[in-house]
Amino acid sequence: MINADLIIKNAIIITLNSKFDIIENGSIVIKDTDIIAIGKTEDIEKQFVAHKKICADNKIVMPGLVNTHNHLSMTMFRGLADDIELQAWLNKYMFPAEAKFVTEETVKLGAEIAMVEMLHAGTTTFNDMYYYEEQVAEVAKKIGMRGIVAESFIDFPVPNSATPDVTEKHTRYLYEKYKNDPLITVGVAVHAPYTCSEELLKRGAKLAEQLDINYHIHIAETKWEYDLIKKKHNLTPVEYLDKLGVLNENVVSAHSVWLDDQDIDIYARRKVGVAHNPECNMKLASGVAPIPKMIDKQIKVGLGTDGAASNNNLNMFAEMQVMALIHKLWNKNTTVIPARTALRIATLGSAEVLRLDKKIGSLETGKKADIIMLDISKANTIPIYDYYSAIVYAFNAAHVTDVIINGQEVMRNDIILNIDEKDIKNKMNDLARKISTAIKIVSSQ
């Protein structure tokens, strides 16, 4: 008998491995941080023992969801100004609110609320782009969540950085601090082609290449951006970035809504990964990214919620469902992005985009144990004829009961173990009171 640390038994295991195996009455064996075996419970019980067991009867057990694009701490601005025009939203609300309220302390608090929300909704890995990212990393380590943190390069002074030199210094510091961390990966974040100079776009790319880390950037989110770059450079945003030499397999491209066919070819050739954000793109009337075409060209596609200020939630189950629906409508084809594809995008596909797919994204021997469990006993998921269909179209965030990340229990029976939820909620409500006295709130009409 082989000794292990934890066995999850009697589960319906959705592996998302290359054969899309589903194992009913299955068990997963975890040693330290890793999955060391997976199979039928009766077979596992003959070979493994562990001092700790989780009975997952009546549970679906699947890989944790991977959120490829976020600004976690913007939870503090959730719903501050909705249903207004995009430039007014940015210039009259978001930028002034950020200038006044984004501090080391509020970033920490915003990240705490965000991670609590994400864990309850089954997300185990995030990809963040914001400021004071050391705070985000430390919250993640405390709670036990996996994430990529990246300080934003942009052409104007930001809360924790007056110049790109400072941002680069921050990034290098974070890289050194976390390079051997089991949960935290550091990336480079460059805001967008319309907010960063050519020099800055290239500087970020060079840094990412040098450190072999991801280059997280918003590309072609709106028609406005597409037209602006086209007018300025007579190139599409993607052509422009390609001409600058910044597109390669390190790139995590958020949004990517306004891509022509030749842009998609460039993405395929440069092995760019895409962080698809359908809810935010709908809410801000930006458009629909050509995801089915990207999939046809074997481009890496992952899913993300974007920040809570523009979504207004970090719920990957809702995002996954909306993704499966919107492309059917947009392409006038009921067979586009079927449920299994949607779930793969939200797990292994997202891990591929973040270049973490050797470690996470599926439940397989040798991978890190990033696992969520879903209660299948609620009326709204009964009956289940096909697990993928059920997970994508009927299950939602509220069905998540348990979360394991890197082999460690992080949430058990809907209770997050390493944080005092009540305390951070109170603090966030206090902060929101201050923000709402300083910023005129837009009331929905």
Added chain:
Amino acid sequence: MINADLIIKNAIIITLNSKFDIIENGSIVIKDTDIIAIGKTEDIEKQFVAHKKICADNKIVMPGLVNTHNHLSMTMFRGLADDIELQAWLNKYMFPAEAKFVTEETVKLGAEIAMVEMLHAGTTTFNDMYYYEEQVAEVAKKIGMRGIVAESFIDFPVPNSATPDVTEKHTRYLYEKYKNDPLITVGVAVHAPYTCSEELLKRGAKLAEQLDINYHIHIAETKWEYDLIKKKHNLTPVEYLDKLGVLNENVVSAHSVWLDDQDIDIYARRKVGVAHNPECNMKLASGVAPIPKMIDKQIKVGLGTDGAASNNNLNMFAEMQVMALIHKLWNKNTTVIPARTALRIATLGSAEVLRLDKKIGSLETGKKADIIMLDISKANTIPIYDYYSAIVYAFNAAHVTDVIINGQEVMRNDIILNIDEKDIKNKMNDLARKISTAIKIVSSQ
């Protein structure tokens, strides 16, 4: 002091009255089935006493959601065959499955699961179109839910009716049985212009007019239907129905996706009500109904989920959010269907469509007490700057804790009082096993 039966106190009351009043630290006084007072807790306490009080501290209290289009018992086919072409879905799966499995007993079971799901998700009123509707009505009465039931007229024999004569007899029987019922209203259901003869379409209208009850019908759901009617009659589906003289204020028109501008004018002139089903219309790639144009023309617009076989959930919170998002995208305008409008559509707007707005849809003195309560203490709804934005974009079905219908508590702390949930779930899982051995399930690829 005035004696009442129930006082809900210390709530954040979203009234949805004509001034859109929101009352913080508010109380609602209920006597028998009715709201007899609503106001600040301190004022209410000076005037009313009740033997029963509910402390709604940390709760949003709002009107129950009103689902204007459903086939409740199709929960038994939830996820049976997804992501396939529409005609194959209907002809290879739904019609054979219905012919084999729709019985008095399974309709009852399907309706039980549906109502449990809906109550947990904050829906207090449904509008159903299916077969064996007496079963649906009896389940609703037992649980304490408000609903409209209607037997389907269609040009082929259906499970409980070989001919339209039998269906008319059923409808008249149901009408007599429930005409004084506090919860159940009876309607006429006529399937669609492409599945019913002119004679049948007119017969249903005549019956509805004679009994002064609703005429529930699918209109212009798909481009295929639009083209078919156009080819056959050289009229749009709406023009065709108007020519037949069946369009009037009794009509609850589900879908209404393929409407030209002159069709919208006809709806306005005839005072037709629309049951909008955005998720189903996306999933089946049908299109997007021109809801903003309808609102401009003062057409009554409500929201519905359609049946669980084509959605695959009966979650009005998700439906409301998707509605608010899809019209922004479709109209390239971030200000379309703002949160407050979305919430009004899902409550009072839906009540108007069902011609129940004198009784329900808002929290006002003199209306029936159909009330839901939302927990505001979860991380994913913190902070709240604007209640409408929060309810539409951040809250979801899982935040509903309590449901009161017609003055009676139906769900308390997430427990439905008048049904054994576990028993019906087991029965539904048993039925699904039988269905899945008889019908070849489509596995998601």
